[in-house]
Amino acid sequence: xxxxxxxxxxxxxxxxxxxxxxxxxxxxxxxxxxxxxxxxxxxxxxxxxxxxxxxxxxxxxxxxxxxxxxxxxxxxxxxxxxxxxxxxxxxxxxxxxxxxxxxxxxxxxxxxxxxxxxxxxxxxxxxxxxxxxxxxxxxxxxxxxxxxxxxxxxxxxxxxxxxxxxxxxxxxxxxxxxxxxxxxxxxxxxxxxxxxxxxxxxxxxxxxxxxxxxxxxxxxxxxxxxxxxxxxxxxxxxxxxxxxxxxxxxxxxxxxxxxxxxxxxxxxxxxxxxxxxxxxxxxxxxxxxxxxxxxxxxxxxxxxxxxxxxxxxxxxxxxxxxxxxxxxxxxxxxxxxxxxxxxxxxxxxxxxxxxxxxxxxxxxxxxxxxxxxxxx
Numbered sequence: 001x002x003x004x005x006x007x008x009x010x011x012x013x014x015x016x017x018x019x020x021x022x023x024x025x026x027x028x029x030x031x032x033x034x035x036x037x038x039x040x041x042x043x044x045x046x047x048x049x050x051x052x053x054x055x056x057x058x059x060x061x062x063x064x065x066x067x068x069x070x071x072x073x074x075x076x077x078x079x080x081x082x083x084x085x086x087x088x089x090x091x092x093x094x095x096x097x098x099x100x101x102x103x104x105x106x107x108x109x110x111x112x113x114x115x116x117x118x119x120x121x122x123x124x125x126x127x128x129x130x131x132x133x134x135x136x137x138x139x140x141x142x143x144x145x146x147x148x149x150x151x152x153x154x155x156x157x158x159x160x161x162x163x164x165x166x167x168x169x170x171x172x173x174x175x176x177x178x179x180x181x182x183x184x185x186x187x188x189x190x191x192x193x194x195x196x197x198x199x200x201x202x203x204x205x206x207x208x209x210x211x212x213x214x215x216x217x218x219x220x221x222x223x224x225x226x227x228x229x230x231x232x233x234x235x236x237x238x239x240x241x242x243x244x245x246x247x248x249x250x251x252x253x254x255x256x257x258x259x260x261x262x263x264x265x266x267x268x269x270x271x272x273x274x275x276x277x278x279x280x281x282x283x284x285x286x287x288x289x290x291x292x293x294x295x296x297x298x299x300x301x302x303x304x305x306x307x308x309x310x311x312x313x314x315x316x317x318x319x320x321x322x323x324x325x326x327x328x329x330x331x332x333x334x335x336x337x338x339x340x341x342x343x344x345x346x347x348x349x350x351x352x353x354x355x356x357x358x359x360x361x362x363x364x365x366x367x368x369x370x371x372x373x374x375x376x
Contacts, residue, residue: 006372017296021293025274030256031261048351066368072372075312078128082123116161116163121320123150124173131143138183171195172326175195180305206339247260248283248286248287252279252280252283271345294328307369320365331346
């Protein structure tokens with residue numbers, strides 16, 4: 001099941017990419033959480049930087065665990081993992097809420113556990129297993145309906161928490177897996193058009209083409225008022241993110257020299273808004289470099305899907321690559337005022353453990369597929 005020899009066959013290109021992203025994370029967290037006076041030198045090792053370093057070390061252990069793990073064994077565990085995840089999502093509604101939402105299990109003395117993060121990974125595994133089993137029937141209308149049901153259960157449970165951002169990430173991931181599996185073309189086309197329409201509507205509202213106030217009477221007929229308010233482009237958080245990026249200009253204000261983000265005027269500067277905070281300190285050039293790192297990592301991930309030698313590995317790799325891509329696209333779109341801010345983390349950069357460990361597990365599974373491409 002585990003084979004240490006595959007370490008020599010891992011894709012070496014991802015190491016400098018991930019290390020650079022982790023360094024950027026530490027730089028931003030340090031700048032946003034360090035309290036220094038004008039006459040003091042910048043402090044790098046803040047408590048949250050040390051905490052993030054511990055998560056990074058644990059993340060690399062998770063990465064090598066899954067990289068040396070034979071991904072084909074996941075077929076035997078797919079159904080158990082899926083049912084277990086659904087039960088965990090249901091169980092959230094029977095425990096005390098944290099910050100008035102049902103997203104976390106509180107583990108005394110350790111940390112909080114957010115099962116919706118792991119649900120993304122488990123859903124990718126379950127869909128890959130299901131669609132491989134369907135074989136020649138994968139293109140039937142019945143198979144597409146069954147796939148929709150598999151996605152729909154965790155989607156609705158996560159949406160009920162409420163966690164709109166995480167729920168919406170499941171949609172394009174499922175669409176990508178369905179495309180690689182060649183599910184019913186009509187269903188796939190309908191899903192794609194539906195996604196484009198939703199994204200287009202949100203973008204038109206946030207760009208000011210459609211008036212948020214004038215559209216409200218129509219949409220509140222089938223949406224709750226607080227849900228529609230998430231599409232409000234005039235929230236303080238939305239404007240603050242754009243202002244932070246604009247202040248950075250071409251070259252940025254410099255590390256630990258941001259007067260907007262550093263003075264806590266940008267909400268969640270080291271978590272949800274880390275992209276905007278980095279943009280203020282390192283400017284458009286820094287953001288271009290950051291986006292290049294993500295592009296290279298996602299490009300390498302989709303190459304794994306092409307190199308995979310079995311249907312399960314191909315679908316699994318495609319879903320994992322889409323997982324990385326959608327987190328980057330959605331988070332950047334939120335910070336650029338193209339989508340509502342909904343708590344989708346910027347992988348490897350946002351402070352926190354649940355997202356990081358899930359992402360490192362995803363990257364490890366990609367490497368497990370890549371390293372075994374010649375071992376069948």
